[in-house]
Amino acid sequence: MTTHIDVQPGIALQRPGARRPPQRRDGRLALVFLAPALFFYIGFLIIPLIGTLFLSFTDWEGFTFDQLRMTGLDNYRQMAGDDVFWAAVRHNLILVVAAAVLKTVIALALAIILDNNVRFARFFQTVYLMPAVVSLVVTGVVFSLALSPTLGFVNPLLDAIGLSSLTGDWLGDTGRALPTIVVVEVWHTFGLHMTILIASLAGIPGELRESARVDGATTWQEYRHIVIPMLRPAIGVVFLLAGIESFKIFATIYVMTRGGPSHATEVLSTWGFFQAFSANNVGYGSAIMVVLLLLTFALSVLQVRSNRRAQNDLA
Amino acid sequence: MSVLPHHRRHLAVGAALTALVLTGCGALGGASDSASSGELSMWTEWSGGYQASADALFAEFEEKNPDIAVAHRAIGNEDFFTAVRTGLSGNTPPDVIQFEGYQQTRDFAGAGQLLDVTDIWEDVKDQYLLSDSLVSACEVDGKVYCLPWSLSTVNQVFYDPTLLEQAGVEPPTTMEELVAAGETLKDAGITPIALGAKDGWPANHWFNVFVGHRCGYDVVYQAINQDGAAWTDDCFVQAATDLENLASQGMFNEGVASSDYDAMTALFLSGRTAMMNTGQWFVSSWTDSPPPFDVGIVPFPAWSDAAFPNVIQGTVGHTIGISSQTDHEEDAKALLRYFTTPEAGRIWAEGGNLSPIDGVTDQYGTDAIKQVFEAFTSAEAFLPFLENELPPAVGEDALYNGAAAVAAGNLTGQEWMQQVQAAAEAAAG
Numbered sequence: 001m002t003t004h005i006d007v008q009p010g011i012a013l014q015r016p017g018a019r020r021p022p023q024r025r026d027g028r029l030a031l032v033f034l035a036p037a038l039f040f041y042i043g044f045l046i047i048p049l050i051g052t053l054f055l056s057f058t059d060w061e062g063f064t065f066d067q068l069r070m071t072g073l074d075n076y077r078q079m080a081g082d083d084v085f086w087a088a089v090r091h092n093l094i095l096v097v098a099a100a101v102l103k104t105v106i107a108l109a110l111a112i113i114l115d116n117n118v119r120f121a122r123f124f125q126t127v128y129l130m131p132a133v134v135s136l137v138v139t140g141v142v143f144s145l146a147l148s149p150t151l152g153f154v155n156p157l158l159d160a161i162g163l164s165s166l167t168g169d170w171l172g173d174t175g176r177a178l179p180t181i182v183v184v185e186v187w188h189t190f191g192l193h194m195t196i197l198i199a200s201l202a203g204i205p206g207e208l209r210e211s212a213r214v215d216g217a218t219t220w221q222e223y224r225h226i227v228i229p230m231l232r233p234a235i236g237v238v239f240l241l242a243g244i245e246s247f248k249i250f251a252t253i254y255v256m257t258r259g260g261p262s263h264a265t266e267v268l269s270t271w272g273f274f275q276a277f278s279a280n281n282v283g284y285g286s287a288i289m290v291v292l293l294l295l296t297f298a299l300s301v302l303q304v305r306s307n308r309r310a311q312n313d314l315a
Numbered sequence: 316m317s318v319l320p321h322h323r324r325h326l327a328v329g330a331a332l333t334a335l336v337l338t339g340c341g342a343l344g345g346a347s348d349s350a351s352s353g354e355l356s357m358w359t360e361w362s363g364g365y366q367a368s369a370d371a372l373f374a375e376f377e378e379k380n381p382d383i384a385v386a387h388r389a390i391g392n393e394d395f396f397t398a399v400r401t402g403l404s405g406n407t408p409p410d411v412i413q414f415e416g417y418q419q420t421r422d423f424a425g426a427g428q429l430l431d432v433t434d435i436w437e438d439v440k441d442q443y444l445l446s447d448s449l450v451s452a453c454e455v456d457g458k459v460y461c462l463p464w465s466l467s468t469v470n471q472v473f474y475d476p477t478l479l480e481q482a483g484v485e486p487p488t489t490m491e492e493l494v495a496a497g498e499t500l501k502d503a504g505i506t507p508i509a510l511g512a513k514d515g516w517p518a519n520h521w522f523n524v525f526v527g528h529r530c531g532y533d534v535v536y537q538a539i540n541q542d543g544a545a546w547t548d549d550c551f552v553q554a555a556t557d558l559e560n561l562a563s564q565g566m567f568n569e570g571v572a573s574s575d576y577d578a579m580t581a582l583f584l585s586g587r588t589a590m591m592n593t594g595q596w597f598v599s600s601w602t603d604s605p606p607p608f609d610v611g612i613v614p615f616p617a618w619s620d621a622a623f624p625n626v627i628q629g630t631v632g633h634t635i636g637i638s639s640q641t642d643h644e645e646d647a648k649a650l651l652r653y654f655t656t657p658e659a660g661r662i663w664a665e666g667g668n669l670s671p672i673d674g675v676t677d678q679y680g681t682d683a684i685k686q687v688f689e690a691f692t693s694a695e696a697f698l699p700f701l702e703n704e705l706p707p708a709v710g711e712d713a714l715y716n717g718a719a720a721v722a723a724g725n726l727t728g729q730e731w732m733q734q735v736q737a738a739a740e741a742a743a744g
Contacts, residue, residue, distance in 0.1 A: 062404045063426030149570030150587070151578055172513070172572030172723055258514065261572040262720045277397040279707040280422065 049293070055286035062282040075287035084263050085288065088271045091178060092247060092292075095185065095267065096299070100242040102186045107193035107238060108231075112223065114194075115201045125198065128191035136188070140255030143184050147171055171257050174264040181265055184252055189245060193238045200234035201227070233307055240303035247296045268292040354384045355646050358399060359413035360633070362389035364600030368666030375662065376653045383646045393514065403428045403638075410641040411650055413464065416452030416634035417703040418710075420460055423636070429460040430637040430644070432651065436462060439655040444673045448697065452631035460636055464654055466669035467632025467700070468691050469520040469594045474611040478505050478589040486611055490557075490618040493590075497566045500589050509588035510567040510722055511579030515715025516702070518558065518571070518722040520592060522714075523628045523701055525554035528621035532696040539704050541743050546736040550622075555721060555728030557618065562724045572723035594632070598683045599667035612683055614690040625695035630703070631671070706742040713738035 056075055060068040079085045110128060114121045131139070146152045147170040155167040170180045204227060212222050228235075250269040253259060259266035259274065268288055276285025361369035366389065373385045388409065390398050396419070402408040403423065414423070423429045436459040440446040443463065453461040472493070474486055479496070482503040487493035497507035512518035526535055530550035537544035538551065545551075561567065568574070568582055576593070583591040584606040591597075592615065601610065617624035635654050637647040653659055660672035664680040669688055676688045691697075702710030713735045720726035 061422065061426070062400055063422060063428055064404065067426060144573070144575075148574060148578060150568050150574060150582055169570045169573050169723075172570050172574075174725060177573075257573070260513065260515075260716060260719060261723065262716050262725065274712070277400060278711055280400075 052286045052289050052293075055283055056290045058283040058286075060282045061280040062276065063280075071283065075284045078284060079287065079291070084266055084271055085268075087263055088266045088268045088288075089291075089295075091265060092267045092295070094178065095182060095246045095249060096243045098179075098182045099185045099246040100239055102182070103190045103193050103242040104235060104239045106186065106190045107197055108235065110190075110194045111197035111201055112227070114198060125191075125195065128194055130191065131188050132192040134188070136251035137255055139184065139188055140252050144171065144256050147180065172261050174261055177257055177261060177265045181249075181253060181256065184256070185246060185249060188252070189242070193242060196238055196241075197231065197234055200231055204230050236303060236307040240300065240307070243299050243303070244296055247292065247299065268295075353382050353643075353646070354386055355411060355643055355650055356386045356388065356409035357411040357413070357650070358388045358390060358395075358402070358409040360390060360392050360395045361387075361413070362391055364596060364598075365389075365666070365668070368599065368663055368668060371662045371666070372654075372659055375658065376650060379653070380646075380649060383649065385650065406640065408638040408640055410643050410647045411635060411637055413633050413635050414461070415700075415703055416461060416463070416631050417699055418705070419703070420453055420634065420636075421455055424455045424458075424460040428639055430639050430641070430647075431458050431460060432462065432637060432648075433459040435459075435648065435651060435655070439652070442655060442657070442673055443671050444692070445671070449631050449671055452634050452699070453636070461634035462636075462651060462655060463631040463633075463671050464635045465631070465633035465663065466629065466671050466691065467594050467596070468627065468629040468669070468687060468697075469592060470524060470615045470627040470629060470690055470694075471595065471612050471687050472590050472592050472615055473583065473597060474590045474613065475583070475586060475588075475608050476611045477608050478586065479611075481505070482589070486613045487616050488613070489616045490621075493616055494561070494564065494566070496589075497564065501565060506568045506582075506588040507566045507590060508561070508568070509579045509582040509591040510571050511574035511576050511582075512571045512719040512722045513573055513575040513578075515711070515719045516700075517576055517579060517593065518718035519702070519714050520594070520628070521558050521561070521722075522554055522718055523698065524592075524615050525557045525618075526551060526701070527626040527628055527696075527698045528617045528624055529554040529557075531623040532626050532698060535698055535701075536704075538739075539701070541739055546732045546739060552729050552732050555717075555731050557728070558718070559721050559724075559726075559728040559731075562722050567722060572719050572725070595669055595684060595687045596632075598681065598687065610683065612686045623695070625693075627690070627694040627697060628700070629691050629694060629697035630699035632669075705739075708742050709735060709738045 057070060057072060058068050059071045059074070110124075114125060118124070147154050149155055149167070149169050149172075154170065158164060158167050168176060171177050208226055208230075209222055212226055217225070248269060249267060250273070253265050253267060253270050254273070257265045259270040263271075269292060272285045272288035272292065274285070275281040275288060279285075359365075359369065369387060369389065373387055377384060396414075399408070399412060399414060403426070408428065412423075412429075414420075420429070436450065436453070439462070440450070443449055449463040450459060452463055453459050472487070476486075478500070479486065482496075482500045482505055484496040484499050485492075487496050500507045510517060510521075530538075530544075530548075534544050534548070534550060538546050538548070562571070568588055570578075574582075579591065580593070580597065580600070582588045584601065586606075586608065615627070635651060637644070637651060641647050655672070657672055657675055660670035660675035661679045663670045664676045664678075664684065667681045667684050669680075669684060669691065670676050676684060680688060702714055704710075705714070717726060717731035717734050721728060721731050
């Protein structure tokens with residue numbers, strides 16, 4: 001005997017008591033749990049960003065909104081003749097290139113070393129990651145003390161091992177201060193990037209590497225032709241993150257040098273901070289921050305495009 | 316069995332989480348909130364060596380005014396102005412503010428952020444030493460917006476008698492003697508002078524004194540006002556070169572440009588340098604933890620050819636004002652009046668600080684602070700901290716950065732004064 005079931009067109013066949021399609025419910029659930037984070041994101045990032053953009057077109061000392069005057073592009077024109085601004089841009093670019101390259105290279109090198117069944121690999125991984133959990137202010141204070149020519153241990157240590165020619169005023173010498181900041185910056189987060197690359201290395205199919213070895217590939221060839229190419233997207237992400245970190249550097253420099261000596265370590269964030277909070281030029285300081293935002297955004301766009309190209313090549 | 320349908324449960328959880336977050340945000344409201352009636356908020360720079368005196372002051376005030384509680388927030392000197400500025404512009408200022416007068420008074424009063432307290436000043440001014448000159452720290456367009464609280468001067472050199480004795484030198488009475496002593500100390504393997512110029516102002520203090528001695532009060536103010544004198548005039552270049560010469564003669568410790576004030580005082584108090592120049596606030600900082608030697612003090616010596624040796628660096632260091640946004644005006648005025656009393660001045664002087672209230676420092680000050688005060692009161696004229704009378708681009712940028720560079724031997728005095736003059740001209744528009 002045949003049983004016929006009447007089904008009206010357009011209505012999906014459902015068992016009695018069945019729920020709505022899972023995707024729609026998941027979307028609503030996601031929104032609910034995202035609400036607190038969205039609140040913070042909009043309240044503490046988007047709104048201040050819009051405020052900063054607005055203030056960049058004003059002349060304002062920052063004491064009361066009654067004194068705020070719209071001045072159009074005057075603040076951006078002022079940058080053209082501001083030598084310290086251009087020095088800050090140069091320093092930012094030096095930091096981005098030097099720190100990002102060093103962080104990526106060191107992180108990659110250590111990730112590869114630890115990937116090769118080194119004893120106590122997990123211990124070393126933890127040790128290398130530890131600087132990233134130390135606050136930037138603490139990092140700056142400790143390094144400032146350590147590098148002090150009168151109170152620190154770095155110079156006496158260099159003397160003791162016969163490298164007296166390297167001793168000096170690490171943070172007070174205009175020629176040394178910025179490279180020293182680069183070293184501290186790299187020290188702080190290379191471990192984090194190394195961890196990202198180690199995780200990516202673990203995702204490379206073992207059989208690919210195995211079959212390369214069976215075919216007679218040396219370790220160098222294995223890494224050059226299989227591992228590194230497959231890691232390119234991850235390396236790209238690491239380089240992007242390292243670059244963005246270095247672009248928005250502030251606390252390290254503020255604690256260690258305040259942008260000195262004689263603006264030798266001045267970057268856009270510290271110069272913008274000085275203008276807004278010390279020089280009573282909130283409008284100009286905001287304009288500097290907008291420039292920093294645009295440069296960081298441009299870097300992100302470039303890197304994301306490069307990353308997509310790398311992923312397409314792999315595919 | 317759940318009362319709410321499944322999706323509404325998740326909405327409720329999300330709403331609860333958001334409410335929790337918002338409540339947390341509310342709880343993070345700053346110390347400037349004068350939430351409860353009878354509670355005043357006051358922000359000051361009275362941390363570190365000032366802390367004990369501050370605690371005693373508020374304790375005495377609250378004992379005399381049991382209906383008023385003072386919520387005191389001490390903020391470090393380097394961040395203080397930024398915090399006050401942010402509080403004022405964010406409409407969350409404290410009821411009562413301690414600040415540094417002069418340009419800050421003009422900035423705050425110009426923005427309508429301070430209450431006019433001319434009436435209180437007229438009532439109490441006769442209690443003050445040098446009231447006519449002190450009030451300039453608080454006066455804008457004929458109205459008084461704060462009251463002087465503490466005097467500051469960097470017109471002294473602190474020294475370690477044991478190190479001087481070890482090298483066989485006497486405390487200097489002229490700059491030539493100081494330099495000669497420095498050479499002898501160097502020969503004995505002792506660093507002559509501690510200086511931590513990372514933040515600029517400790518090095519600028521030397522210039523502040525030299526410029527008074529070389530140029531005199533009137534010419535300095537002509538340069539400040541860019542009316543009749545320029546920073547590139549001979550006397551200013553000479554004062555800047557005086558600092559340059561000290562650096563080139565190796566009078567300062569290594570790492571001048573990377574050492575801050577704390578490192579400087581650590582070098583001195585640990586017996587690694589023989590002399591140090593800084594403000595009288597240093598006296599109160601060693602009260603709780605005295606160094607292993609009796610710190611000597613001499614008035615800052617002048618060069619033998621200085622035209623104005625009795626023009627010293629001395630100023631109203633701290634002023635106290637009331638926020639125009641306060642909801643507790645009467646209580647705030649009560650606190651302000653308390654700070655004008657000899658009782659309050661006594662507590663301040665006993666803590667090793669300089670009170671401008673007549674007779675108080677003489678009678679109650681520590682021996683060290685009395686020595687500083689004696690030089691202060693015998694001066695012909697007083698120059699404030701230059702940066703307090705200058706726009707930030709001139710004072711905190713050109714002066715500070717240049718002073719640090721000159722003290723580190725990276726800039727000449729002439730170049731420094733050219734930078735300062737260029738900044739002054741740019742600021743004048």
